[in-house]
Amino acid sequence: MTGDDYILQADRLHKSFGRRAARVHVLRGLDLSVRRGEFLAVMGPSGCGKSTLLHVIGLMTPCDAGRIVMNGSPVAPSENARNAIRRTQIGFIFQRFNLLGVLSAAHNVEVSLKVRGLRADGRARELFEAMGISHVMHRRPGQMSIGEQQRVAVVRALAHRPAIVLADEPTGNLDSDNADALLDLFRKINLRENQTIVMITHSAEAAGRADRVVHMKDGRIID
Amino acid sequence: MPGLFREYGKMVYLPLANILQHKLRSALSVFGIAIGICMLVTLSGLSRGSFNEVADRWESVDADLIVYPRGLGDGAITSSGAILSDRYAGMIRAEHAKIVQRVVPVFLYPVRLGGQDQLASGVDPADFDALTAGGRLAEGRLFDPHGKFAAWLENELSKDSGKIFDPSQEQLAKPGRSGLELVIDSRLARAGKYRLNDTVTVAGHKWKIVGIVPTGAMSRVFLPRRAAQFLFDDGNIARSTLLFVKLRDGVAPSDAAADIKATIRQEVVPLEHYRQMLMSKIGVMFTYVDIVNAIALVIAFLFIMTTLYMTVLQRTREIAILRSCGASNEFILRQVLQESAILAALGAAGGVGMSFAATWAIETFKPLLTVTITWEWIAIALGAAATGSILSGLYPAWRATRVDMAEALSLE
Numbered sequence: 001m002t003g004d005d006y007i008l009q010a011d012r013l014h015k016s017f018g019r020r021a022a023r024v025h026v027l028r029g030l031d032l033s034v035r036r037g038e039f040l041a042v043m044g045p046s047g048c049g050k051s052t053l054l055h056v057i058g059l060m061t062p063c064d065a066g067r068i069v070m071n072g073s074p075v076a077p078s079e080n081a082r083n084a085i086r087r088t089q090i091g092f093i094f095q096r097f098n099l100l101g102v103l104s105a106a107h108n109v110e111v112s113l114k115v116r117g118l119r120a121d122g123r124a125r126e127l128f129e130a131m132g133i134s135h136v137m138h139r140r141p142g143q144m145s146i147g148e149q150q151r152v153a154v155v156r157a158l159a160h161r162p163a164i165v166l167a168d169e170p171t172g173n174l175d176s177d178n179a180d181a182l183l184d185l186f187r188k189i190n191l192r193e194n195q196t197i198v199m200i201t202h203s204a205e206a207a208g209r210a211d212r213v214v215h216m217k218d219g220r221i222i223d
Numbered sequence: 224m225p226g227l228f229r230e231y232g233k234m235v236y237l238p239l240a241n242i243l244q245h246k247l248r249s250a251l252s253v254f255g256i257a258i259g260i261c262m263l264v265t266l267s268g269l270s271r272g273s274f275n276e277v278a279d280r281w282e283s284v285d286a287d288l289i290v291y292p293r294g295l296g297d298g299a300i301t302s303s304g305a306i307l308s309d310r311y312a313g314m315i316r317a318e319h320a321k322i323v324q325r326v327v328p329v330f331l332y333p334v335r336l337g338g339q340d341q342l343a344s345g346v347d348p349a350d351f352d353a354l355t356a357g358g359r360l361a362e363g364r365l366f367d368p369h370g371k372f373a374a375w376l377e378n379e380l381s382k383d384s385g386k387i388f389d390p391s392q393e394q395l396a397k398p399g400r401s402g403l404e405l406v407i408d409s410r411l412a413r414a415g416k417y418r419l420n421d422t423v424t425v426a427g428h429k430w431k432i433v434g435i436v437p438t439g440a441m442s443r444v445f446l447p448r449r450a451a452q453f454l455f456d457d458g459n460i461a462r463s464t465l466l467f468v469k470l471r472d473g474v475a476p477s478d479a480a481a482d483i484k485a486t487i488r489q490e491v492v493p494l495e496h497y498r499q500m501l502m503s504k505i506g507v508m509f510t511y512v513d514i515v516n517a518i519a520l521v522i523a524f525l526f527i528m529t530t531l532y533m534t535v536l537q538r539t540r541e542i543a544i545l546r547s548c549g550a551s552n553e554f555i556l557r558q559v560l561q562e563s564a565i566l567a568a569l570g571a572a573g574g575v576g577m578s579f580a581a582t583w584a585i586e587t588f589k590p591l592l593t594v595t596i597t598w599e600w601i602a603i604a605l606g607a608a609a610t611g612s613i614l615s616g617l618y619p620a621w622r623a624t625r626v627d628m629a630e631a632l633s634l635e
Contacts, residue, residue: 055629060547080551087549094632098544102240111237115550156548
């Protein structure tokens with residue numbers, strides 16, 4: 001398998017928080033490779049560093065040491081470089097959806113496109129329809145159900161055609177029906193669009209829907 | 224998505240949505256700015272409007288030179304009372320007859336009328352036209368029209384009876400030669416609701432309003448000079464406050480001023496210098512007003528800064544979401560500055576509107592005050608709002624770019 005087959009390669013990542021005696025070493029030389037078009041689940045106990053891993057490979061926070069290769073290119077450590085990659089190649093889905101409460105669903109998606117310097121090209125509407133939530137486009141998050149909000153978050157994450165979608169406990173706040181529907185959606189998008197998805201989850205059932213599951217412990221991938 | 228992806232909407236709907244989300248706080252910010260802008264426009268309009276109104280009235284006098292006592296400097300133009308001997312009028316007439324067409328002595332005295340202090344002009348009836356753009360009256364007649372009062376007073380004072388001449392109110396106001404008569408301008412008449420033949424008490428005497436002159440004359444109150452001299456200079460009728468000199472055609476005021484000054488050794492200045500002298504005398508008022516305005520604006524924009532700063536602190540998660548989408552620092556800065564600019568624009572518009580309302584209120588309830596709102600000061604106010612909005616938004620905007628998105632998004 002060549003480097004081109006991987007959308008993401010993380011080598012010997014280290015990340016700590018705090019100083020001196022309060023210093024917590026969260027990622028301890030973590031290695032992770034994600035293949036293009038793969039639906040990967042990352043599992044592990046609380047505090048093992050799953051979310052930190054997502055933030056580091058999502059380029060929201062820099063690692064202390066290690067190397068990340070995104071879509072074949074090493075990621076420079078500067079904020080601007082990370083920001084540019086985040087803008088164009090990554091889509092996030094959060095446990096709490098993180099929609100902008102003052103905007104409608106459609107405007108939430110539009111702002112994320114605007115931030116990325118993109119214009120809507122009809123894909124947003126297609127995604128709203130594909131997710132079955134075109135009826136909530138002009139509603140604010142507070143006027144939607146939990147499941148609808150999460151699906152809007154999915155539309156926002158996919159609207160700019162990212163190379164990789166990073167989902168942090170996306171089913172954590174959903175009931176089982178909505179969780180099932182969301183995982184079905186992930187699977188469908190993964191298969192239909194060859195969309196790479198990395199999903200952090202506590203749920204073995206959710207992880208079971210992925211192509212591959214890796215486990216974390218003490219800041220490392222253990223299998 | 225009809226209209227959803229319009230470019231204009233894209234630029235401002237997030238700041239607009241945030242403003243609308245916090246209506247009361249936004250409204251208070253807008254109101255704070257509006258107050259500042261209103262103060263700037265209205266106080267500037269009031270101070271400069273009143274200044275220009277006075278200067279315009281003096282410049283309307285049909286004269287070329289002002290003669291006032293030496294040693295008073297620019298303060299002479301706001302002086303009053305008996306400070307210049309009338310003999311200088313005679314000297315000028317006698318020694319500069321070739322260049323001087325007319326000399327008009329004026330006795331200025333502060334009186335209170337219409338609820339406000341007025342600088343009344345005591346002038347001889349024959350010279351009334353020089354101070355009132357031709358002497359045209361809107362209503363009534365001129366005081367002491369045939370000079371009977373002046374003649375009577377001069378005659379009484381010329382008698383050497385060995386007693387102090389101390390006429391009663393009845394003697395001074397005797398029908399047929401009354402000296403206790405006033406002419407006021409139409410603005411004062413309107414403000415004080417005065418009508419012809421009304422009697423008003425001024426400086427301890429009862430005066431009858433016999434004429435109303437159109438607005439724009441040198442003073443709002445005119446009275447017989449002899450009466451003013453006698454009553455306000457302890458029974459003397461030999462001194463006035465200043466002289467206006469009308470030159471013959473073709474005579475240069477500056478040259479004539481120098482010639483006359485050399486003769487009488489008093490200050491002689493062209494009337495066209497009046498505005499400048501008034502400015503040097505009371506121009507400091509504008510500085511005070513401008514300082515007050517600046518302080519008001521700074522407070523208004525500190526209010527915006529506080530509001531935006533609080534908004535940024537409360538919206539770290541939203542900012543982090545934008546940053547997780549790859550929003551650049553520039554984009555975040557722009558969002559906060561746009562919000563600041565929208566608040567400032569609304570405040571500026573409201574402030575300008577309020578300043579027109581304030582002007583209406585001032586001119587309605589204090590009709591003798593002049594407020595002149597100029598495009599120049601509106602432009603200055605809008606410029607101040609634009610500058611203030613940027614300055615007050617910069618720090619909150621910078622703080623917004625410092626939001627740690629991983630930390631903010633982890634606060635679930």
